[in-house]
Amino acid sequence: MGKNPMKKKVNKWIKKGKDPRSAHWQAALEATLKLFGPDLEPGRLIPMGPLEDEDLVVFEKALAVVDLSPNVSAAFIPPLLAGKLTPPDTVEELHRISKDAPSYQILISRPGKEIRILSAEISEHATRPGVDLFQSGAFLGNYDFENQSVCLEHLNKIIRAHVWKAEGWTREDHVAYTLNWFEKVTCLNSATVAVEKDFSFFHSPTLIKSNQIDAMFTLMTEDLLKRGKDETDPFGQAVLSMENLKQEGREAPLAAQIIEDGMLQQLNLMRTLDLVKFSDFTNAQSEKFKRGFSETVRYLEGQLA
Structure with missing residues (x-):
């Protein structure tokens, strides 16, 4: 040996x-x-x-x-x-x-x-x-x-x-880093979680060639996609319950409603912790937000339903 x-x-x-x-x-x-x-x-x-x-x-x-x-x-x-x-x-x-x-x-x-x-x-x-x-x-x-x-x-x-690696980040790295930060924010219900804003696409949307509103919905999408597969997460449990009811031929909640509820919880957290200043949105941004919300619901419905 x-x-x-x-x-x-x-x-x-x-x-x-x-x-x-x-x-x-x-x-x-x-x-x-x-x-x-x-x-x-x-x-x-x-x-x-x-x-x-x-x-x-x-x-x-x-x-x-x-x-x-x-x-x-x-x-x-x-x-x-x-x-x-x-x-x-x-x-x-x-x-x-x-x-x-x-x-x-x-x-x-x-x-x-x-x-x-x-x-x-x-x-x-x-x-x-x-x-x-x-x-x-x-x-x-x-x-x-x-x-x-x-x-x-x-x-x-x-x-x-x-121990940090500051060079050679890919888009996937920025997405993973930002998602990890948001998960900690959610877990601790705190806006003071440590984050390097120059590496988070939520804080610096240009990292993924995006803008503030689209980056916000990208983060929400990544978060719900991950949670939707987690049987220990309330959102994941709701998705799994819906799938089980469908397989049993019983009436199940609409996927869109489950997704909307999950997104509203995310948005409420962002508002409560002042992560996004929704009151400062221009009319154009408000319209973009409405479109982004609907598009995200449809996309997640296709992925999770």
Whole structure:
């Protein structure tokens, strides 16, 4: 049998003069992310395992500030698992929380020829909440903060500086990034979710050769198409229920009505959070909005019905 690839990588790093402690710890972090791999989604912060109520509070705080480019994967690790992911005692500078305190960690990997790992401890119980960075078996540096609040306040800037991919975005990347942002806005019912407006087509419609109103309907369409296939989402459940009733030969709600209800919920959210200033629309924009609404309903009806 061949040598363990991770062990081979560690030996290579050490031969190049990297500190064995940081080399082994990066390997452990990479192995953890590989283990989580099937559950991770590029561009999204994904919780590993079920969350207790107290875990959900921390996750939502992190979700609001962790802004990822579409090629980057991130894992939110609650205490049940994070307690097992502890640096060895020989690496004192990496210890951020006592072993008996609930640890909340975020692991982010930036792909490339040499994977970069960002490891963050964001527990309010941490003695040193902050971020550690690793690449090629080397400990690149860290950021220490006085408490959880300050750590979260700076976390997105660190992510942006060290693991974001800012070049070579495709149209699909801009769509995925913007959709991820809107999903977080919807989940948290908040307009303060972190976003790089120069990369979001909702904020910068020219990224997809569009305009404000068309971009808004594009976002709504992408959101409902995705939710329509999700059996855990109320909109998806309504679509599935309609399909089941039709198959059983029973009277079902009109697809157009289900879609209109979903779109009105989206528009109400945008209005409530002041994401779109509908009151500032000109007469021409209002007419364009009406046409866009009807066209989107018809399109989604063809896709979901």
